[in-house]
Amino acid sequence: MRRVAVTGxxxxxxxVLCARLRADGYPVSALVRxxxxxxxxxxxxxxxxxxxxDDGDALQALLEDCDVVIHLAxxxxxxxxxxxxxxxxxxxxxxxxALTTRKEMPGLLLISSLAAREPGLSWYARSKYQAExxxxxxxxxxxxxxxxxxxxxxxxxxxxxxxxxxxxxxxAPVPGDPAARVSLIHVEDLASAIVSCLELPRLQHHTFxxxxxxxxxxxxxxxxxxxxxxxxxxxxxxxxxxxxxxVLARANLALSRALTYAPMLTxxxxxxxxxPNWVVDNEEITATTGWQPRVPLSKGLEELRxxxx
Numbered sequence: 001m002r003r004v005a006v007t008g009x010x011x012x013x014x015x016v017l018c019a020r021l022r023a024d025g026y027p028v029s030a031l032v033r034x035x036x037x038x039x040x041x042x043x044x045x046x047x048x049x050x051x052x053x054d055d056g057d058a059l060q061a062l063l064e065d066c067d068v069v070i071h072l073a074x075x076x077x078x079x080x081x082x083x084x085x086x087x088x089x090x091x092x093x094x095x096x097x098a099l100t101t102r103k104e105m106p107g108l109l110l111i112s113s114l115a116a117r118e119p120g121l122s123w124y125a126r127s128k129y130q131a132e133x134x135x136x137x138x139x140x141x142x143x144x145x146x147x148x149x150x151x152x153x154x155x156x157x158x159x160x161x162x163x164x165x166x167x168x169x170x171x172a173p174v175p176g177d178p179a180a181r182v183s184l185i186h187v188e189d190l191a192s193a194i195v196s197c198l199e200l201p202r203l204q205h206h207t208f209x210x211x212x213x214x215x216x217x218x219x220x221x222x223x224x225x226x227x228x229x230x231x232x233x234x235x236x237x238x239x240x241x242x243x244x245x246x247v248l249a250r251a252n253l254a255l256s257r258a259l260t261y262a263p264m265l266t267x268x269x270x271x272x273x274x275x276p277n278w279v280v281d282n283e284e285i286t287a288t289t290g291w292q293p294r295v296p297l298s299k300g301l302e303e304l305r306x307x308x309x
Contacts, residue, residue: 002198003027005062005106007053007095008072009046010038012156013111013187017070018046020191026198031062031073053091059098068107068198071095074128076159077262079253081123088127092134100139107143107203109194110135114150114183114209114278121275122268132207145203147194147285150211150278153300154187155307159264164304167227167235174239176274178220183211183280186295196291206288209280212300213293217279223297230301245270 004021008014009030021028022044029047032038042048051058053073063069075087092110099105112128115121119129135144153160166173193210197203211217218226224235249267256263285291 001026002067003065004029004198005066005069006030006046006072007062007069007091008074008111009041011072012154012158013152013190014072015041015156016154016187017072017191017194019044020188020195022046024195026195029062029064029066031058053087053094056094056098059095060101063098063102063106066106068109068203069095069099070109070111070194072111074111074113074131075262076124077264078123079256079261079263079266081126083262084123084127085130088124089130089134092131096134096138096142099142105139105142108135108145109197109203110144110146111194112146112148114148114280115272116148118272118275121271123266124268125272135205143203144205145197145200146207147190147197148207148209148280149185149190150183150209150217150280152185152187152190155303157187160184161304164227164301165308167224168231168305168308170233170235172220172224172227172235172237174220174237175245175270176242177276178237178239180274180276180278181217181219182278183214183217184297184300185210185212185293186300189293189295192294193285193289193291196285196289200289206284208285208288210282210285210291211280211293212296213282214296215281218297226297227301230298230305 004026009018018041029049031049033052035048035050038048049062075084078084112132115125116128116132119126132146220237228235249265249270252263253266
């Protein structure tokens with residue numbers, strides 16, 4: 001069984017992935033900034049390696065006896081192109097540099113984002129696209145694959161969770177066109193898809209997309225209807241005023257630069273949220289690995305409903 005190294009292990013997706021890997025019997029090492037805050041990873045047997053993507057010695061320790069690296073670490077908040085590039089691009093470059101020093105190069109599975117499909121939309125999208133290009137421009141003998149998830153939700157999620165909790169109260173806040181379509185995937189399905197890639201003999205430079213199996217994704221009416229069925233109430237679409245969002249995003253960006261924090265809502269993020277088509281399918285990953293999603297949105301929302309106090 002392959003020995004796996006993981007970056008970004010303490011994040012929303014990383015914690016679920018590490019638990020899944022250990023449950024399936026994979027030996028796992030994880031790069032963590034603060035081991036004291038990662039005790040839940042160590043408990044099931046994950047080996048913690050202190051450090052980050054700027055620490056060459058830590059990366060070498062992470063790769064010791066490793067067969068494949070799952071590169072999850074990434075910045076999702078920032079107030080400039082440089083703030084995203086530092087982690088998403090330079091971090092990937094640092095990892096590749098460490099990989100190329102190994103006598104036998106481990107494989108690399110980059111967990112990117114569907115946003116990389118539209119690099120002109122935002123700083124984040126551009127940084128994820130450029131991170132992917134690092135692999136394309138890297139050593140030709142490096143065995144790699146890229147996974148581009150759409151919006152990911154589930155336990156521990158901080159981005160989609162507020163939207164679904166508003167739906168539980170009967171309101172679906174819509175930042176753009178209600179007819180815009182989006183694919184979704186539950187974090188457990190994403191973890192199982194990643195594991196299915198580890199079972200391939202070689203990664204062979206694939207770029208995979210994946211979703212929850214709903215053809216054509218969802219528009220806002222469809223998501224609201226499913227949420228209404230789960231919570232047994234009418235969910236009303238409320239389109240957020242565009243000019244107001246623009247003002248709030250610009251103000252938040254300016255304030256973040258003055259106070260040096262990493263904002264989520266920025267003009268660049270609004271362009272992502274307003275994009276009309278974030279739809280993908282599972283055709284290639286299913287044909288290559290046999291993976292199939294198991295958690296439709298209705299089931300995912302039922303789990304959320306049952307977990308709320």
